[in-house]
Amino acid sequence: MSENPLQQIEHVTVIGAGAMGSQIAMVCALAGYDTDVVDIAQEAVDRAAEQLHSRMDRDVSKGRRTREDVDAAFERMTFSTDRDECAAQADFVIEAAVEDLTIKRQVFAELDAVCPEHTILATNSSNIVSSRVADATNRPEKVCNVHFFNPALVMKCVEVVPNPATSPETVETAMALARSIGKEPVQLKKEVPGFVANRLLGALRTEALKLYEDGVADYEDIDVAAKTALNHPMGPFELMDMVGIDVVYLIRLAEYEQTGDPASLPAESIREKYEAGEYGRKSGRGWYDYE
Numbered sequence: 001m002s003e004n005p006l007q008q009i010e011h012v013t014v015i016g017a018g019a020m021g022s023q024i025a026m027v028c029a030l031a032g033y034d035t036d037v038v039d040i041a042q043e044a045v046d047r048a049a050e051q052l053h054s055r056m057d058r059d060v061s062k063g064r065r066t067r068e069d070v071d072a073a074f075e076r077m078t079f080s081t082d083r084d085e086c087a088a089q090a091d092f093v094i095e096a097a098v099e100d101l102t103i104k105r106q107v108f109a110e111l112d113a114v115c116p117e118h119t120i121l122a123t124n125s126s127n128i129v130s131s132r133v134a135d136a137t138n139r140p141e142k143v144c145n146v147h148f149f150n151p152a153l154v155m156k157c158v159e160v161v162p163n164p165a166t167s168p169e170t171v172e173t174a175m176a177l178a179r180s181i182g183k184e185p186v187q188l189k190k191e192v193p194g195f196v197a198n199r200l201l202g203a204l205r206t207e208a209l210k211l212y213e214d215g216v217a218d219y220e221d222i223d224v225a226a227k228t229a230l231n232h233p234m235g236p237f238e239l240m241d242m243v244g245i246d247v248v249y250l251i252r253l254a255e256y257e258q259t260g261d262p263a264s265l266p267a268e269s270i271r272e273k274y275e276a277g278e279y280g281r282k283s284g285r286g287w288y289d290y291e
């Protein structure tokens, strides 16, 4: 393996300028990489630029970053809808486009055709393991998941997940890249749906919902236990309200479609809240009231 796995990595291209892609790109640019953030929609690119500028202005005014660092990072960034022009210069691509397998496979095939031979193609997908997109390319050994957490500017964890064809050099480079942008990467040894962190979270959430539905304790008390005994910053019910109960419901439904196991189905109380439109903070009411 190379002594410095990052020797060839200067230019990062992020595909998708949504909630994740825009912040992943900012993190890379702040760390010194020439970074493109690319979207099919001009509107998404414009929104990403506007939101990142206001977020960075806020960070500067609060003394979290210097104006020089922020200006230098924006100098290194390109906001674009011309994916192929950007990808042709990329050493490392992080795909953070919409969670749709057909779209991702097409994006990976097209990236494979325009990126230099050495370029690593990573997906930030939460649920689509990279073996499902790697075979759309002629470089499966250079394809893996590099999974960031929301908000990517803040959250330290990045999961690096190889598919069976991913080379050790690709894993090493992805791990090194994650460290070089200030993250604390976690290396998985093989693909598993949900990776590590979301599986831990899922297990906690499932047990919390079971305790509540079995009438063992009220959801407020379960949240108190998680915070005061386990030192979690938020209880599982508060977290569901933040993530969105619609998202929690749809994740379980997608899991059920993959496993066919009734145990994967959303909990009864989640289905009721979903059907009542009680999605959590975004709708003003979920487990708690936000009116």
Ligand SMILES: NC(=O)c1ccc[n+]([C@@H]2O[C@H](COP(=O)([O-])OP(=O)(O)OC[C@H]3O[C@@H](n4cnc5c(N)ncnc54)[C@H](O)[C@@H]3O)[C@@H](O)[C@H]2O)c1
Pocket: 015, 016, 017, 018, 019, 020, 021, 038, 039, 040, 041, 044, 095, 096, 097, 098, 099, 100, 103, 107, 124, 125, 126, 127, 147, 148, 149, 150
């Ligand atoms: N939101 C999260 O909490 C989170 C956390 C970790 C990982 N992820 C993963 O990150 C990815 C993006 O999620 P998000 O929340 O940022 O979604 P989002 O909807 O905010 O953004 C997706 C963007 O992709 C763009 N897009 C669609 N097709 C495209 C294409 N062919 N080429 C380029 N851009 C295209 C859309 O215009 C949109 O701007 C998903 O794979 C998701 O699983 C999301």
